[in-house]
Amino acid sequence: MSPVTVYVPRDAAALAAGADAVARAVADEAGEAGRVRVVRNGSRGLLWLEPLVEVAVGADRVAYGPVAPQDVAGLFDAGWLEGGGAGAHPLAHGPTERIPYLAAQQRQVFARAGLADPLSLEDYAALGGWAGLQRALALDGAAIVQQVLDSGLRGRGGAAFPAGIKWRTVLQAAAERKYVVCNADEGDSGTFSDRMAMEGDPYQLIEGMAIAGLAVGATQGYVYVRSEYPHALATMAEAIERAGAAGVLGDSVCGSGRAFRLELRKAAGSYVCGEETALLESLEGRRGIVRSKPPLPALQGLFGQPTLVHNVITLASVPLVLAHGPEALRQHGSGRSRGTLPFQLAGNVLRGGLVEKAFGLTLRELVFGFGGGTRSGRPVKAIQVGGPLGTYVPPSRWDEPLDYEAYAAFGATVGHGGVVVHDDTADLSALARYAMEFCALESCGKCTPCRIGSTRGVEVIDRIRRGERRGAQVALLRDLCDTMQHGSLCAMGSMTPNPVLSALEHYPDDFGLPAPPAAAA
Amino acid sequence: MPSVPETVLDIARRHRDVPGGLLPALHAVQDALGHVPDEAVPVLAQALNRSRAEVHGVLTHYRHFRRHPPGRVVVEICRAEACQACGAEALLAHAERTLGCGRHDTRADGVVTLEPVYCLGLCASSPAVRVGEQLHGRVTPAQLDRLLAASVGAAGTDAP
Numbered sequence: 001m002s003p004v005t006v007y008v009p010r011d012a013a014a015l016a017a018g019a020d021a022v023a024r025a026v027a028d029e030a031g032e033a034g035r036v037r038v039v040r041n042g043s044r045g046l047l048w049l050e051p052l053v054e055v056a057v058g059a060d061r062v063a064y065g066p067v068a069p070q071d072v073a074g075l076f077d078a079g080w081l082e083g084g085g086a087g088a089h090p091l092a093h094g095p096t097e098r099i100p101y102l103a104a105q106q107r108q109v110f111a112r113a114g115l116a117d118p119l120s121l122e123d124y125a126a127l128g129g130w131a132g133l134q135r136a137l138a139l140d141g142a143a144i145v146q147q148v149l150d151s152g153l154r155g156r157g158g159a160a161f162p163a164g165i166k167w168r169t170v171l172q173a174a175a176e177r178k179y180v181v182c183n184a185d186e187g188d189s190g191t192f193s194d195r196m197a198m199e200g201d202p203y204q205l206i207e208g209m210a211i212a213g214l215a216v217g218a219t220q221g222y223v224y225v226r227s228e229y230p231h232a233l234a235t236m237a238e239a240i241e242r243a244g245a246a247g248v249l250g251d252s253v254c255g256s257g258r259a260f261r262l263e264l265r266k267a268a269g270s271y272v273c274g275e276e277t278a279l280l281e282s283l284e285g286r287r288g289i290v291r292s293k294p295p296l297p298a299l300q301g302l303f304g305q306p307t308l309v310h311n312v313i314t315l316a317s318v319p320l321v322l323a324h325g326p327e328a329l330r331q332h333g334s335g336r337s338r339g340t341l342p343f344q345l346a347g348n349v350l351r352g353g354l355v356e357k358a359f360g361l362t363l364r365e366l367v368f369g370f371g372g373g374t375r376s377g378r379p380v381k382a383i384q385v386g387g388p389l390g391t392y393v394p395p396s397r398w399d400e401p402l403d404y405e406a407y408a409a410f411g412a413t414v415g416h417g418g419v420v421v422h423d424d425t426a427d428l429s430a431l432a433r434y435a436m437e438f439c440a441l442e443s444c445g446k447c448t449p450c451r452i453g454s455t456r457g458v459e460v461i462d463r464i465r466r467g468e469r470r471g472a473q474v475a476l477l478r479d480l481c482d483t484m485q486h487g488s489l490c491a492m493g494s495m496t497p498n499p500v501l502s503a504l505e506h507y508p509d510d511f512g513l514p515a516p517p518a519a520a521a
Numbered sequence: 522m523p524s525v526p527e528t529v530l531d532i533a534r535r536h537r538d539v540p541g542g543l544l545p546a547l548h549a550v551q552d553a554l555g556h557v558p559d560e561a562v563p564v565l566a567q568a569l570n571r572s573r574a575e576v577h578g579v580l581t582h583y584r585h586f587r588r589h590p591p592g593r594v595v596v597e598i599c600r601a602e603a604c605q606a607c608g609a610e611a612l613l614a615h616a617e618r619t620l621g622c623g624r625h626d627t628r629a630d631g632v633v634t635l636e637p638v639y640c641l642g643l644c645a646s647s648p649a650v651r652v653g654e655q656l657h658g659r660v661t662p663a664q665l666d667r668l669l670a671a672s673v674g675a676a677g678t679d680a681p
Contacts, residue, residue: 016643016656047645050658187640189601195642227548227585228641230654265541266548268583271639285543286575287582303540345645347606352645375607384602420603420644431602438601438639 003037004081007054011043011199012231019051025072042200044114045354057083063093108340109316110356113200124203132319136211137256144215150326152338157311158415160404169298170216173306178218181309184225185267185274188387190418193342194312198232202239208315213260221262271442275490276309289444290490334360337403347420348374364398378423386415389495394506428507432500433461439496450493453484529561533568556587592627592634593676597651600637603644612648615662632677
C-alpha cells in the first residue's frame with residue numbers, strides 16, 4: 001500500500017497554533033513507516049481553522065481543523081486515512097476546495113499556496129511554475145514591459161501606481177547597473193499576505209523578480225524582508241539557494257546567458273523602511289531615513305542606479321501575466337483597479353484569514369460574508385482598511401466597492417488590503433491616540449510635521465479625552481492633521497491623520513463630543 | 522572562544538565587500554553575541570571604512586539591534602491594532618504584573634525581557650505573542666501564564 005499523504009501547514013500562523021506538535025503527533029500515531037507521508041505545505045489561508053490538516057483521499061483533500069495534538073489519535077480511530085468514516089468527525093470540513101470560504105475566492109496570486117511543499121521545485125514546476133519566466137525569456141525587455149502595461153497591474157503595496165509605467169521608466173533609463181528590489185518589509189498591522197506569499201509560494205516571487213530583471217535590464221535583485229518574519233526569511237533563503245542551484249538564478253537564467261542574481265536582506269525593525277526610499281537607504285547600510293523625491297528611485301534608486309521597487313504581491317502577480325497574457329489579470333476587477341487583491345481579514349473577526357477576490361466586492365461581503373462578523377460575537381463598530389495609516393470606515397460606507405478610486409472618493413484607502421475589525425468595546429479615541437503614538441515611535445525624524453506633529457498629536461488627543469477645553473483642542477487637532485497631511489515627506493506623516501480624523505469624524509461619542517447634526521438626524 | 526573584538530573583526534572582514542554591508546554585519550554580530558556591544562562599533566567602523574558616528578547611528582536607529590544582552594527569555598507581545606482588537610493591551614499589562622517586569626525592560630535577575638512589538642504578521646490570530654523563537658496566536662491571559670511558567674519559570678531555575 002502506498003502511503004497516505006497528510007498535509008500539515010508550516011505557515012507561521014499554523015505554527016503559532018501548534019502545527020509542529022500536530023505534525024509530530026501524526027507521524028507518531030501513524031506508527032509503522034510507510035503508512036503516512038507528512039507534507040509540510042503552505043497555508044490555505046483559512047487561518048481560524050489552523051492547524052488545518054488535510055488528508056489526501058482519492059482525488060480530494062479532506063480538511064480537518066483546528067487540529068490539536070490530542071485530537072490526532074481520535075482522527076486515526078475515526079478512519080481519516082481511509083476517508084469516508086471521518087466525515088462526521090466534529091473537526092471535519094469535507095473537501096478543502098469546497099469549503100465555502102475558499103470556493104468563493106478568485107485565487108490567482110495564491111492559487112498555488114497551500115497545495116504543496118512550498119520549497120519543492122518539482123511541485124512548483126508541476127503546478128505551472130516557471131511558465132511566465134520561459135515566456136519572458138523569448139521576449140525582449142520592451143515586449144515584457146508591454147505585457148505588464150496591458151495587464152493594468154498596479155502596485156499592491158498601497159500606492160497603486162501603474163506597475164508598467166515604472167517598468168518602462170527603469171527600462172528606458174540608461175545605466176551600467178540596474179536593480180530590482182522587493183519590498184517585503186510588511187510592517188502594517190492587519191496585513192500578512194506578503195508573509196504568506198513568501199512562506200507559501202516563494203518561487204513565484206523569485207520568478208516575478210527574474211522576469212522584472214529581464215524586462216528592465218537589471219542583473220541584481222534584493223528581497224528586503226522584515227526581521228519580525230523569521231519563517232519567511234528562512235523559506236526565502238532556502239528558495240533562493242535552491243533556485244540558484246537549479247540554474248534559474250545566477251549568471252545565466254535558465255541557460256539564456258542573461259544574468260539575474262538575487263540576495264536576501266534582513267531588515268531590522270524600522271517601520272518606515274517600508275517606505276521605498278527609506279528601504280533603499282537601509283539596503284545601502286544606512287539609517288532608514290526617507291529621501292526627498294525627485295529623483296525617483298526608478299531613475300536614481302539603490303546606489304544611485306535605476307531601481308525597480310515593488311511590493312511582494314506586485315512582483316508575485318507578474319508570472320501570471322506573462323504565462324497567461326495580460327487578460328488573465330485584466331479580466332477581473334472594477335474600474336481602473338484590475339485583477340484581484342489578497343484581502344487580509346484580521347482583528348476581531350470570527351473567520352480571519354486570506355481572501356483573494358477581484359476588486360469591487362464590499363467590506364460588508366468581506367467582513368460579514370467571509371468573516372462571519374466578530375469573534376467576540378458583539379456588533380462590529382469600526383473597520384480599519386489599509387493598515388495603521390488607513391481610515392476607520394464607518395457602517396455607512398460598508399457597501400462601497402473596494403476599489404482604489406471608489407475608496408479615494410470618500411477619503412479612504414484600500415492600501416495593501418488589510419482589514420482590521422473592531423467590536424463595540426473599541427474606544428476610537430484610544431485608537432486615534434495610538435495612531436499618533438505609533439507615528440511618534442516610528443517616525444524617521446527627517447521632516448518636522450511627522451516628527452513633532454505626532455508627539456503633539458498624542459498630547460492634544462489626551463487633552464480631548466480628559467475634556468480639557470475640548471472644542472479648542474479639536475480645532476487644534478484638525479489643524480495639526482492638516483499640517484501633517486500636506487507638509488510631511490512621506491506617507492508615514494501624511495497618512496497618520498487618516499485614522500485620527502476618521503475616528504473623530506465618525507465616532508465623536510468616543511471623544512466626548514456631540515454627534516454632528518447631520519449624523520444625529 | 523574567540524574574544525569579542527576577534528569575532529567582530531572576522532564578521533567585519535567577511536562583509537567588507539558586500540554592498541551596503543553594515544546591516545548584514547550588525548545582524549551577524551548580534552546573531553553571534555546576542556547583542557551588539559559598544560566595543561564592536563570602532564571595529565566595524567574601521568573595517569567597513571565608515572565613521573564611528575555612522576555605525577553608532579545605524580546601530581541605534583534600528584529597534585532590532587540590542588546594545589545590551591537581553592534576558593534569557595525574550596517575551597514579545599504585539600500591541601498593533603489587530604491585536605488590540607482582541608485584548609492585547611490587557612494582555613501586555615497582565616504580563617507586566619505577572620513577570621514583575623516593565624515593558625522594554627529586562628528583569629533585575631536577568632531571566633526575562635518584555636518587549637511590546639508592532640506586528641508579528643499573525644493578525645488573524647490575535648493577540649499574538651512570541652516567547653523565544655516560538656509564536657503563539659489567540660493568547661488569553663491564562664494561556665500566557667502557562668507559557669510563561671513553562672519558559673520563564675524554567676529559565677529562572679536553571680543556572681545561567
